Amino acid sequence: MKKRLLENIVHGVFLILGLITVGCVLLITVYLVVSGIPAIREIGLTDFLFGREWEPTGDDPKYGILPFILTSVYGTAGAMVIGVPVGFFTAVFLSKAAGGKLRTAVGSAVDLLAGIPSVIYGLVGMLVLVPAIREIFDVPDGASLLAAIIVLAVMILPNIIKVSITALDAVPKEYEDASLALGATPTETFFRVSVPAAKSGIAAAVALGVGRAIGEAMAVIMVAGNVANMPSLFESVRFLTTAVASEMAYSSPGSLHREALFSIALVLFLFIMLINAALNFFLKRRKGE
Amino acid sequence: MKKIVSLATAAAFVCLALAGCSAEKGGSVATDGSTSMSTVIGALGEAFEADTGITVTYNPTGSGTGIQAVLEKRCDIGLSSRALKDEEKEAGLEETVLAYDGIAVIVNTENPVSDLDMETIAKIYKGEITNWKDVGGADAEIVLIGRESGSGTRDGFESITGTEGECKYRQELTATGDVIATVASNPNAIGYASLASVEDTVKALSVDGVKPGEATVKDGTYAIQRPFVLVTRKGEALSESAQKFFDYATSEEAVSIISGAGVVAAQ
Numbered sequence: 001m002k003k004r005l006l007e008n009i010v011h012g013v014f015l016i017l018g019l020i021t022v023g024c025v026l027l028i029t030v031y032l033v034v035s036g037i038p039a040i041r042e043i044g045l046t047d048f049l050f051g052r053e054w055e056p057t058g059d060d061p062k063y064g065i066l067p068f069i070l071t072s073v074y075g076t077a078g079a080m081v082i083g084v085p086v087g088f089f090t091a092v093f094l095s096k097a098a099g100g101k102l103r104t105a106v107g108s109a110v111d112l113l114a115g116i117p118s119v120i121y122g123l124v125g126m127l128v129l130v131p132a133i134r135e136i137f138d139v140p141d142g143a144s145l146l147a148a149i150i151v152l153a154v155m156i157l158p159n160i161i162k163v164s165i166t167a168l169d170a171v172p173k174e175y176e177d178a179s180l181a182l183g184a185t186p187t188e189t190f191f192r193v194s195v196p197a198a199k200s201g202i203a204a205a206v207a208l209g210v211g212r213a214i215g216e217a218m219a220v221i222m223v224a225g226n227v228a229n230m231p232s233l234f235e236s237v238r239f240l241t242t243a244v245a246s247e248m249a250y251s252s253p254g255s256l257h258r259e260a261l262f263s264i265a266l267v268l269f270l271f272i273m274l275i276n277a278a279l280n281f282f283l284k285r286r287k288g289e
Numbered sequence: 290m291k292k293i294v295s296l297a298t299a300a301a302f303v304c305l306a307l308a309g310c311s312a313e314k315g316g317s318v319a320t321d322g323s324t325s326m327s328t329v330i331g332a333l334g335e336a337f338e339a340d341t342g343i344t345v346t347y348n349p350t351g352s353g354t355g356i357q358a359v360l361e362k363r364c365d366i367g368l369s370s371r372a373l374k375d376e377e378k379e380a381g382l383e384e385t386v387l388a389y390d391g392i393a394v395i396v397n398t399e400n401p402v403s404d405l406d407m408e409t410i411a412k413i414y415k416g417e418i419t420n421w422k423d424v425g426g427a428d429a430e431i432v433l434i435g436r437e438s439g440s441g442t443r444d445g446f447e448s449i450t451g452t453e454g455e456c457k458y459r460q461e462l463t464a465t466g467d468v469i470a471t472v473a474s475n476p477n478a479i480g481y482a483s484l485a486s487v488e489d490t491v492k493a494l495s496v497d498g499v500k501p502g503e504a505t506v507k508d509g510t511y512a513i514q515r516p517f518v519l520v521t522r523k524g525e526a527l528s529e530s531a532q533k534f535f536d537y538a539t540s541e542e543a544v545s546i547i548s549g550a551g552v553v554a555a556q
Contacts, residue, residue: 055438055454056438057438057454058454059454126467126474127470127474130474131475140429140430140431140432140459140477141432141459141460141475141477141478142475143459222467225460226461226462227458227459227460236458236460245463246437246463247437247438247439249439249463251439257439
């Protein structure tokens, strides 16, 4: 009986710890929806989502977040265009072709890259990348969508590489041996046999990268210039994340401005939920295979 | 049986987590007004509370609303980042200048321009002058660096130069340090930052021929500045704790706290 009691106490402890996580998710979701909906109602869904002007403190305040949505979409897509090929080929190389020492060295460099705090990415971007873009492309100022895309591309690399490597390493060796025995070269084997066998894992890696890129605020706020322009490669732009982060501190509580920021957060939250759903879809499919 | 024990344990945990969340209550002082003064009032309130145990509440509603709140006796001390108007004084209010907020206009150290008048600064920020050669500099596009909307420094700069809502910013940054770092790294940038945080990585411009500095801000010759004012009702005693806070804020002791918040103390 005593043993049973102890068992039950431990069960209770684990139960409450599990419930804390679930509780946090529920709390955040409910809070965001409750505080995000009123402003959307007041502004009007179409004006809010498709308005091109954001001037919350003007005499005639405007709350259009289309520039932020498009910037987030373009910025993330741009980061993918650069980050996915680099990350993918690095993963294939590290998993299949690289020898012991090289694999360890590059692998630990990737781990290190994953551990760098985003504010450091932002700082280096601000002090090195932004002036470099200004000089190379001869534009008046380097803080732009391009700078943000490059920083995001570097930031998502470790996620893409590590998850892809795990997927590629899990490909049964027999598949590759069979391909080699049939006379295929190692390169053919990697790209025609290993990669297709690991494709759902690689897709999950990409979805994870998208999630990280769209949710990043700190590094982006330091290199993107943060003016609510419609996105353009060399213009200063503002992302969904940075729109919330930059104005939250000073918007007066209870004002429509503050509430609209919560609505932006809600839109961002929905974006991330979508990406997570996609991620789950890929992972489930992999298990089913 | 099993379930009951589990639940009881869970409940015990929650109780443990919630214990120790009780606070004793001292007096409190209600302040209301200027959003720009949040750093100063925050720093003063914190130090004051540590000394006396009296809490200072701050409601950042804007100078106009703060002044109105004192008049309607909804708070102890109003906070205004502009001097009181004559009609406000006639309505029975009294102002005590707590500090002066000087805003420096900064450019890159490589920039040959070192003096601009107020009108030119306004024209530059409104986008009417877009090239440094028009104001005696190199032939290059002017890059306007500013702060995010709602920032006290932006609000101060725009209201003093008369450019509210018309500034054509290239970058809107969220911290004074970021503005300074950006101006320091771009030879064609111009920005503004609270005077106390400007160091020699950038060049602070003279405005109408007056160099910005603590002395010129205090005597009023440097134009881009505004007073931070404590507003009270004339001839009416403050509550005991409010009077204590008022005395503390205007004492010698508070000077270092006020300058720590980036403004020039009036004492």
